[in-house]
Structures are given as structure tokens and as C-alpha cells.
Amino acid sequence: MTFFEKLGSVDRRWIFLFIAVAVTIPLLTGRSAPVIPSPIVQHLFDAIDALPPGSRVLLSLDFGPSTVPENLPMASAVARHCLKKNLALYVITIWATGPPIINTLMNDVIRADFPDKVYGVDYVNLGYKVGNQGVIQALNTDFKGQYTMDAGLGKDLAPQPTSRIAMMKPIGGLRDFQFIVPIGSGFPGVKEWVQFGGDVSGVDVGGGVTAVEAPLLYPYYPQQLSGLMGGLLGAAEYEAALTQAYPEFGESAKVALVRMFPQTVAHLVIVGFVVLGNIAFFAAKRRARKR
Amino acid sequence: METLQLWIGALLTLMIFSFLYRDNPFYKFAEHLFVGVSAAYWMVQGFWNEIVPNLLAKLFPNQMANIVEAARGSQVQSHYAIAGILGLILLTRLIPPIAWLSRWSMAFIIGYTAGTNLTRYLSSDFVTQVQSTLSRPLITGSGANWFDTLMLNFSNLVIVGGVLCGLIYFFFSKEHTGAFGKMSRVGIWVLMVAFGASFGYTVMARISLLIGRIEFLRGWILSFL
Amino acid sequence: MKRGIPIAITFLVGISLVIAFFVPHAPFDSLDRHIPEYFNIIAAFAFVLGGGNLLRVHLTRITRRDHEWAYSIVTVVGFLLMMIAGLIKIGQTETGTGINLKADLADPALFFNWLYDGIFVPCQATMFSLLAFFVASASYRAFRAKTPEATILLVAAFVVLVGRTPVGQWLTGWVPPPFDQYLHIPNLSAWIMSIPNLAGQRTIQIGIALGIISNSLRLILGIERSHLGGD
Numbered sequence: 001m002t003f004f005e006k007l008g009s010v011d012r013r014w015i016f017l018f019i020a021v022a023v024t025i026p027l028l029t030g031r032s033a034p035v036i037p038s039p040i041v042q043h044l045f046d047a048i049d050a051l052p053p054g055s056r057v058l059l060s061l062d063f064g065p066s067t068v069p070e071n072l073p074m075a076s077a078v079a080r081h082c083l084k085k086n087l088a089l090y091v092i093t094i095w096a097t098g099p100p101i102i103n104t105l106m107n108d109v110i111r112a113d114f115p116d117k118v119y120g121v122d123y124v125n126l127g128y129k130v131g132n133q134g135v136i137q138a139l140n141t142d143f144k145g146q147y148t149m150d151a152g153l154g155k156d157l158a159p160q161p162t163s164r165i166a167m168m169k170p171i172g173g174l175r176d177f178q179f180i181v182p183i184g185s186g187f188p189g190v191k192e193w194v195q196f197g198g199d200v201s202g203v204d205v206g207g208g209v210t211a212v213e214a215p216l217l218y219p220y221y222p223q224q225l226s227g228l229m230g231g232l233l234g235a236a237e238y239e240a241a242l243t244q245a246y247p248e249f250g251e252s253a254k255v256a257l258v259r260m261f262p263q264t265v266a267h268l269v270i271v272g273f274v275v276l277g278n279i280a281f282f283a284a285k286r287r288a289r290k291r
Numbered sequence: 292m293e294t295l296q297l298w299i300g301a302l303l304t305l306m307i308f309s310f311l312y313r314d315n316p317f318y319k320f321a322e323h324l325f326v327g328v329s330a331a332y333w334m335v336q337g338f339w340n341e342i343v344p345n346l347l348a349k350l351f352p353n354q355m356a357n358i359v360e361a362a363r364g365s366q367v368q369s370h371y372a373i374a375g376i377l378g379l380i381l382l383t384r385l386i387p388p389i390a391w392l393s394r395w396s397m398a399f400i401i402g403y404t405a406g407t408n409l410t411r412y413l414s415s416d417f418v419t420q421v422q423s424t425l426s427r428p429l430i431t432g433s434g435a436n437w438f439d440t441l442m443l444n445f446s447n448l449v450i451v452g453g454v455l456c457g458l459i460y461f462f463f464s465k466e467h468t469g470a471f472g473k474m475s476r477v478g479i480w481v482l483m484v485a486f487g488a489s490f491g492y493t494v495m496a497r498i499s500l501l502i503g504r505i506e507f508l509r510g511w512i513l514s515f516l
Numbered sequence: 517m518k519r520g521i522p523i524a525i526t527f528l529v530g531i532s533l534v535i536a537f538f539v540p541h542a543p544f545d546s547l548d549r550h551i552p553e554y555f556n557i558i559a560a561f562a563f564v565l566g567g568g569n570l571l572r573v574h575l576t577r578i579t580r581r582d583h584e585w586a587y588s589i590v591t592v593v594g595f596l597l598m599m600i601a602g603l604i605k606i607g608q609t610e611t612g613t614g615i616n617l618k619a620d621l622a623d624p625a626l627f628f629n630w631l632y633d634g635i636f637v638p639c640q641a642t643m644f645s646l647l648a649f650f651v652a653s654a655s656y657r658a659f660r661a662k663t664p665e666a667t668i669l670l671v672a673a674f675v676v677l678v679g680r681t682p683v684g685q686w687l688t689g690w691v692p693p694p695f696d697q698y699l700h701i702p703n704l705s706a707w708i709m710s711i712p713n714l715a716g717q718r719t720i721q722i723g724i725a726l727g728i729i730s731n732s733l734r735l736i737l738g739i740e741r742s743h744l745g746g747d
Contacts, residue, residue: 012653016311019652023498024505035680038706065637066644069503070496096336096563097640099622100632127620130341130563131556137407138552141545145553148344148361151620155608159620161361195415196407211496215489218709219718223423224415231492232499233680259502264681266498266648271677273656274670281660296630300638307642311649323587325639327594330570332636335602335628337563339621346557358617374554378561385568391518394744396558398522399529401735401743403555406533409732416725420718438694446711453715454722461723478719483665485716487672488708490659494651494677501648504641 002287008280015273022269026262033236033260040218041237044206044227048078048179049245053086055178056171060193061105064097067185067210072101073235073256074208075183076109077242080249083114088167089123090177092147094135094188099128099151106153113252119153120165127151127159132188136174136196143171174201179226182207190217194224208234236260294514301511304504346375424454453481523738530736570595594635602628672708679705 037045051057059078063071082089089110091102102125110123117123126147129135138146144162152159162168170176180203182193190207194217198205204226209217211231221228229238235256243250306321344362348355349371352362381396383389427447434440459471460478467475529551536548574588574595582588600606604615607626619626661667678684684701691699698707734740 008657010656012657013312015653015656016649019501019649020505023501023648027502027505028509033682036702040706040710065641066500067496068641069506070499096333096340097636099336099620100624100629100637103622103624127622128336128340129345129556130337130560131552132559133407134403134552134555134559138549138556141549142553146345146556148348149359151622154620154623155625158618159360163361195411199411199415199419211492211499212489215485215492215709215713216717216721218714219420219423219721220415221710221714224419231495232502233495259499259506260680262502263495263498266501267494267677267681268683270494270498270652270655271674273652274659274674277656277659278661278670292630296634299634303635303638304642307639307646310646319584319587320590321639322643323590324594324635325643327570327574327591327596328598328631328635329640330567331595331598331602332632333563334567335599336621337560338603339605341556341560345553346560360618370550371554371557374557377554378558381558381561382565382568384565385572394518394522395525396561397743398525400555400558400562402526402529403533403551405526405732405735406530407552408728409530409736410534410537412725412728412732416721417729420722420725424718435697436694439697442698442707446707449711450715450718453712454718457716457719458722461719479665480668481712482716482719483668484672484708484712485720487669487674488676488713490669491673491676494655494673497645497648497651500641500645504645507638507641 002283005280005284005287007276008284019266019269023262023266026265027259029261030258031261032254032257033264035233035236035240035257035260037237037241038234040221040228040230041234042227042241043222044229045081045238045241045245047204047206047226048081048087048181049085051085051087051178054088056088056090056167056176057082058090058092058174058177058180060180060182060184061091061093061098061101062095062182062184062189063101063210064095064185065101068101069259070210070232070235071183071185071208072104073232073253073259074229074238075101075105076255077235077238077253078181078183078208079105079109080113080253081242081246083110083117083122084246084249086122087179090126090167090171091123092126093128094132095184096128096130102127102151103154109252111153113249119157121167124165124167125151125153126162133192133196136188136192137200140174140197140200143173143176144168174203177201177203179203180205180207183229184208184213185210186213189213190225190228191220194220198224208238232256232259232263297511297514301508304508342378346371346378350375424451427451449481452477457481519741519744522744523741527736527738530732534736567595567599598628598631598635601626601631672712675701675708676705 059075061075079089091105093099093102106125110117127150129146131138135146147162149159150162150165174197180193180197182190182205184190184207190209193207194205197203205224206226206228208229214228214230214234217225217228229235239253239256242253303321306317309315310318344359348359348362349368352365352367356363377396377399380392384393427450429447429451431443431447432440434443456474456478460475460482465471532544532547533551536544571592574591577585577588602621605617605619605626605628607616607619607623622629659670661670679702688699688701697703731740
């Protein structure tokens with residue numbers, strides 16, 4: 001076997017080990033990668049930044065533990081941005097794995113960074129409802145009929161009827177919101193919020209998705225989507241835009257920025273693998289032709 | 292208890308990663324445990340977040356008031372019994388002699404999905420998309436400089452032409468020969484660029500998930516060092 | 517009864533929702549409001565059905581001593597533990613460990629969530645993270661520039677992958693203005709996403725939309741009946 005033939009038939013477990021090392025070592029350094037917001041992310045940031053104080057924003061966390069590394073930094077950055085701008089934040093989820101993630105957002109971001117904000121006045125946790133796009137459709141016409149109780153704040157605040165919550169009073173349907181921000185990783189997600197939420201109610205929608213889904217949603221931009229965060233890079237770009245506009249978030253809003261360094265190294269490794277694999281393939285093909 | 296939880300999580304993580312070496316009993320154990328736990332999780336979520344507040348509390352508000360406070364003093368909304376009956380009928384799928392009854396509930400689900408998809412996909416994914424494509428000006432002079440203007444015009448051409456050629460590629464009722472065939476070829480190239488972009492983003496997505504797991508394992512190792 | 521009524525139900529529900537899209541008056545406004553609510557409730561019962569079916573399949577495997585039946589015991593034990601913990605909401609209450617039916621299901625004090633964080637989260641997250649290794653392996657062993665189309669795909673992927681890295685900045689940092697607006701790799705990557713990728717994805721989206729519209733019409737009109745099964 002020539003060198004190139006050996007290269008082309010490497011046991012895939014060596015490739016697994018290589019990629020694990022390529023991700024682990026940069027991650028251990030704790031360095032962050034410089035990131036410049038792309039136009040599609042900047043448009044989303046600008047759309048939220050332009051909302052006047054008191055505007056009602058619906059944030060839907062439609063993802064599970066498998067995509068937390070990509071989606072939670074997006075949700076955290078958007079939540080920080082909304083509360084910094086004194087927007088009223090309504091947090092829901094249409095994924096069964098969403099409630100614990102809402103708890104994480106409430107405790108680690110909202111209550112930690114904004115202790116002066118009041119639950120029920122500045123932000124509210126409405127929890128999970130079953131039905132996928134059926135929930136979105138029902139929210140168009142009867143928001144409070146779906147959420148008769150909120151989800152509370154764990155042991156600190158038990159669930160209560162939404163009729164007692166001040167910020168729920170003006171909400172009849174999705175039309176009563178000024179912006180909808182779904183953060184999703186599949187079905188149901190941003191696409192369903194555009195189709196059943198934004199296009200029906202006429203409310204602006206801008207969100208974040210995993211990188212797998214991001215290219216599929218570009219056709220909706222900009223008519224049906226005000227902006228889109230795509231994957232960890234999108235999250236890092238939003239964090240960069242946020243810290244640029246509001247430097248006080250420089251330390252707290254850099255989770256995705258730190259993850260971009262191992263991400264960048266891994267990208268280069270994958271490109272290297274593709275190039276190497278093709279070199280091995282063409283070399284073996286040329287050798288076979290010579291024979 | 293938190294330490295125990297962390298160790299269980301770490302051990303399950305390593306058991307699943309062991310699949311990368313080869314399939315083994317540890318991986319199978321973790322996989323089967325996950326299947327059981329996740330099925331119960333979804334079931335419990337469906338029961339407490341939908342059936343209890345949006346069905347039982349609306350049909351029996353007084354009886355449910357101790358659990359769902361919002362039901363206290365509210366009126367019975369008996370029309371929700373339709374949903375309750377259809378839901379219970381769905382469960383007959385587990386009883387072979389009367390499993391055919393579950394088709395009624397399935398029919399409701401299919402009817403709802405077909406009815407909403409027809410209008411929403413027609414509106415959001417067809418009419419609006421065609422409108423967005425055709426509303427782009429083919430000639431524009433609004434660039435910041437000559438190269439920007441050239442590229443803006445080229446971009447509009449790529450979008451309009453690319454969508455048209457791509458749709459021509461997917462039209463299999465006519466043979467792809469002559470001018471039709473050439474346009475179909477352009478459509479394939481545009482689709483290949485889209486697939487290449489999707490591949491790049493897919494790689495990004497998968498690596499991100501691995502980063503998350505390695506961060507977790509780092510936290511676990513640091514907890515006992 | 518077995519086929520006629522389901523076909524009628526599909527037709528009535530589907531056509532009501534289609535008409536409600538165009539006619540927002542009574543009774544269609546009420547139907548448009550309530551049918552999604554009924555759907556949500558039935559969907560929750562579908563989760564119960566899923567759990568019940570899982571139990572049935574694995575208990576059958578155990579009783580018949582099928583291939584790898586011992587793992588089915590693991591599945592059943594995990595299922596029952598999680599189900600009981602969640603249905604009766606066992607957790608830390610003000611008076612110690614007990615049942616608290618009023619607690620929100622996401623309350624971290626519940627044993628249900630302890631199991632979720634300890635078992636569900638690491639298992640699901642790790643299962644998905646395995647894909648990173650397989651994508652790396654596929655990149656090395658499967659992605660070949662055998663045809664011009666495959667080469668276009670790989671070049672586009674290369675630009676997108678390298679576009680946001682310092683290497684991308686370095687490779688084309690020398691490109692002078694005004695060409696750098698589009699030919700500098702980071703900008704080229706953004707252009708690829710928002711122009712040719714958009715065109716390609718829009719093509720696919722329109723095609724899928726036409727397929728879904730025609731299939732939905734076939735289902736509503738009862739032409740498509742495969743979902744009803746045999747007999």
C-alpha cells in the first residue's frame with residue numbers, strides 16, 4: 001500500500017480521536033474568537049433595539065438539552081437585551097424539554113443580571129403547552145385561554161392564575177405583542193412561528209435556530225423574518241453586537257464567543273479532512289489508471 | 292444529591308461515547324434507559340401541562356380547583372368533552388379488538404393538520420415566496436460604488452434566475468434537453484451551492500454540540516480534582 | 517364505521533379550517549378558535565398512547581424472552597420510575613419529602629426533574645454530540661469532488677466553513693476595495709448564504725409547499741386514505 005492508499009483507509013476511530021483533541025485543547029484555553037455581526041444578525045439586534053420601552057416581546061424557547069450549547073446563549077443574549085431596553089418579556093415554550101431551560105434562563109440570566117426587575121411586571125414565565133403549531137394557532141385568538149396559570153419560579157414562587165398577573169391584562173392574542181422571538185432547533189420552531197404566528201398576526205418575528213436549520217430559513221428573510229441567528233456563530237454575533245452596544249454585558253454575555261474558538265479550530269480541521277481525503281482519493285485513482 | 296446526579300450524568304455520557312470505539316453493553320444500557328425515561332417524560336409533560344389545565348380543569352373546575360387555582364369559580368365548558376372523548380378513543384389503539392376506533396381521533400388530527408397546512412403553506416411558503424422573488428428589481432442603480440451596483444444586479448439575477456432554473460430542474464414532465472436542459476443545469480448548480488452552505492452549517496452545528504458535552508465533562512473532572 | 521366516519525371527520529375538520537381562513541365570521545371563527553385547542557388536547561393523549569405502546573412492546577419482549585430482552589427491563593424500569601415521580605410530583609415540600617400536586621412540573625425540587633437532569637439531559641445531549649464525530653469521518657472518507665457539481669458543493673462549503681475564521685480573514689485580507697465587499701471570504705460567505713443559498717432553499721421550499729398543498733387537498737377530499745390503514 002502506498003502512503004496515499006494508507007491515508008485513504010485510515011480507521012475512522014483515529015479520526016474520532018483527532019476531532020476530540022482538536023475541540024478539547026482550544027476549549028481548555030478559555031480564549032474567545034473575534035466575531036463581527038453579519039447583516040442578518042445585526043438586523044435582528046437593531047429590530048429589538050428599536051422597540052420603545054414597555055413593548056411586549058414573546059420569547060419562545062423551543063429546544064432541548066441536545067442543542068443548549070447553540071440555543072441557550074441566543075436566548076440569554078436576547079433576554080438581556082430586552083430587559084436592558086425595559087421591554088416586557090413573556091417567556092413560553094412549545095417543546096416539552098423547554099420548561100427546565102426556562103428555569104435556567106430565569107435563574108442564571110434574568111434574576112442574576114436584573115435583580116431590580118419584578119416578576120409579573122417586567123417578565124413572566126408561562127411554561128409549556130402541548131400541540132406544536134396548534135398552540136401557536138390557538139395563541140392567535142385566545143392567549144389567556146391557553147395559559148390560565150403561569151409556571152411560577154420554582155420554589156420561590158408557586159404557579160398562579162394569569163388573571164392575577166399585571167402584564168397579562170393587555171394580552172388577548174398574538175396581535176398584542178410587538179415582537180416574537182422564537183429560539184428553536186427543529187419542529188416546531190421558527191418556521192412554524194413565521195407561518196402560524198407572524199404571518200397570521202402581522203407581528204414581527206425574528207429568531208434563532210441551530211446551524212442545521214439556518215440555511216433553510218433564509219427565504220423568509222427579510223419579508224417574514226426580521227433577522228436570524230444561525231447556530232453558535234449567530235449566537236456569538238448577537239453577543240458581540242450586544243456587548244458592543246452595552247459594554248456592561250462584556251463578562252456575562254460571552255458564552256458563545258468563548259465557544260467560537262474551538263469551533264473555529266474544528267472548522268479548519270474538517271476542511272483539512274476534506275482536502276486530505278480528496279488528495280488521497282485522486283492519488284489512488286491516478287495510480288490505478290497508471291496500472 | 293447534586294454530586295450523585297453529576298456522576299450519573301458523567302457516567303451515562305461516557306457510556307454513550309463508548310459507542311465510538313464499538314457497540315457494547317454499556318452503550319446499549321444507556322440507550323435503553325434513555326428511551327424509557329424520555330417516553331415517560333413526554334407523557335407526564337402532556338398530562339400536567341395540557342390534559343389537567345386545559346381539559347380536566349375546564350370540564351370539572353370545582354373538583355380541580357385545589358390543583359389548578361385558575362379553575363376556582365369558573366364555569367364548566369362542556370364542549371371540551373369532544374376533545375376528551377376523542378383523546379380517550381385514541382388510546383383504544385392499545386386494545387386490538389377495538390383499535391379501529393382510534394382512526395376517528397387520527398382522522399381529526401389528520402384533518403386539522405391538512406386544513407391548516409394547506410392554507411399556511413400556500414400563503415407563507417408559496418405565494419409570499421413567489422412574491423419575494425419577483426418583487427426584486429432586475430436592474431438597480433442603488434449601490435455604494437460601481438462594483439457594489441454590479442454585484443447587487445448580479446445578486447438579483449441569481450435569485451430570480453436561480454429560483455426559476457431550480458424549479459425547472461424539478462419539473463420532470465418534460466425532457467431536460469435544449470434550452471430547458473441548460474436552464475435545468477444552472478438550477479442544479481444553484482442547488483449545489485445551497486447544499487454546500489447547508490453542509491458547512493451542519494458541520495458547525497454538530498461541533499457545537501460536542502463542545503457542550505466536553506464543557507460538561509470538564510466540569511465533572513474539576514469537581515473531584 | 518371503520519372508514520366512512522374517519523373520512524368524513526377528516527373532511528369536515530379540514531374544510532372548516534380552510535373556510536375559516538377566508539371567512540372570519542360565525543361559526544367559522546369559533547371553529548378556528550376551538551379546533552386547535554381540541555387538537556392540542558388530543559396531541560397530549562398521543563403522548564400517553566406513546567408511553568403505553570412503549571410499555572406494551574417492551575413487556576412483550578420480556579415475557580417472550582426475545583433477543584436482548586434484558587435491556588427491555590432497563591427501559592421499563594426507567595419508564596416507570598420517571599412516570600411515577602412525575603405523575604404524583606414527589607419532591608421536597610415545606611414539610612419534607614412528599615407529594616405536591618400544586619407544584620409546577622419544572623420545579624427543581626421535584627424528583628422528576630432530578631431524574632431529568634441526571635438521565636435525560638446527558639443522554640440526549642451526548643447522543644446528538646456523537647454526530648460531530650461522524651461528520652468528521654464523513655468529511656474525510658465520503659466527500660469527494662468527483663463531478664463539477666460536487667466540486668461546486670465543496671467549494672461553497674469551504675467558503676462557508678472558513679469564512680468566519682481568522683484563516684478566512686488572512687486568505688483574502690489583501691483584496692483591495694471595492695472588491696473586498698464581496699470577494700473577502702467572510703463577506704463572500706455572507707453573500708453565498710443570502711443569495712445563491714436563498715435561491716436554492718427557496719426552490720426547495722416552493723416545491724415542498726406545492727407537494728404539501730396537493731397532499732393536504734387529497735387528504736381532505738378522501739382521495740388519500742393510507743393513514744387509515746388496512747381493512
